[in-house]
Amino acid sequence: AQSVSQHNHHVILSEAASLELGCNYSYGGTVNLFWYVQYPGQHLQLLLKYFSGDPLVKGIKGFEAEFIKSKFSFNLRKPSVQWSDTAEYFCAGANYGGSQGNLIFGKGTKLSVKP
Amino acid sequence: DTGVSQDPRHKITKRGQNVTFRCDPISEHNRLYWYRQTLGQGPEFLTYFQNEAQLEKSRLLSDRFSAERPKGSFSTLEIQRTEQGDSAMYLCASNTLGALAGVSYNEQFFGPGTRLTVL
Numbered sequence: 001a002q003s004v005s006q007h008n009h010h011v012i013l014s015e016a017a018s019l020e021l022g023c024n025y026s027y028g029g030t031v032n033l034f035w036y037v038q039y040p041g042q043h044l045q046l047l048l049k050y051f052s053g054d055p056l057v058k059g060i061k062g063f064e065a066e067f068i069k070s071k072f073s074f075n076l077r078k079p080s081v082q083w084s085d086t087a088e089y090f091c092a093g094a095n096y097g098g099s100q101g102n103l104i105f106g107k108g109t110k111l112s113v114k115p
Numbered sequence: 116d117t118g119v120s121q122d123p124r125h126k127i128t129k130r131g132q133n134v135t136f137r138c139d140p141i142s143e144h145n146r147l148y149w150y151r152q153t154l155g156q157g158p159e160f161l162t163y164f165q166n167e168a169q170l171e172k173s174r175l176l177s178d179r180f181s182a183e184r185p186k187g188s189f190s191t192l193e194i195q196r197t198e199q200g201d202s203a204m205y206l207c208a209s210n211t212l213g214a215l216a217g218v219s220y221n222e223q224f225f226g227p228g229t230r231l232t233v234l
Binding site for chain 2: 004032034036042043044045046049090092102103104105106107108
């Protein structure tokens with residue numbers, strides 16, 4: 001069955017610390033992968049996406065993610081977090097071309113950044 | 116703001132009542148999706164439309180749930196005889212499947228959600 005799993009439920013960091021949030025997927029065939037962010041009181045926003053090509057993708061606000069096919073992973077990274085990065089982060093996957101329509105989300109990782 | 120909009124943003128109802136939510140997608144998008152999100156979980160897919168056709172329904176969508184998109188623009192999600200377990204955030208998303216350099220992609224744009232509380 002298709003699935004997306006996130007390793008950490010809650011991560012607490014101090015400002016300027018480096019961030020890596022884990023995401024593993026289980027999909028047959030080619031997969032589209034996404035990281036969405038949900039800031040407190042706001043709706044889900046796309047942080048970055050991978051469809052094909054360069055496995056290192058860069059998103060907004062200094063975030064990046066690396067698609068490692070051999071490890072079925074798509075981890076999110078940021079070299080230096082800020083207090084404003086406090087939010088919940090969701091990894092999601094979809095079949096190539098979205099023929100089945102839906103995104104499958106991980107359970108999310110809540111990031112708290114201490115000033 | 117030309118993003119996805121949802122109405123109402125909050126709904127409190129008593130068990131057994133019917134509720135209806137509305138979603139207005141981004142105007143040029145032909146696909147519209149409904150998801151449900153409960154506390155501590157990621158969004159879970161309920162159903163989606165391409166234009167006015169409902170193409171897929173999740174097993175989460177019990178007989179008490181019905182969704183429509185009559186003119187291929189806005190959509191409604193109705194829950195009949197609500198139960199306390201229906202309490203959740205109901206999210207709507209939209210997109211148009213595209214292709215870039217021969218690769219199809221499925222980026223979805225989300226609305227703010229409708230938070231349903233069933234007492």
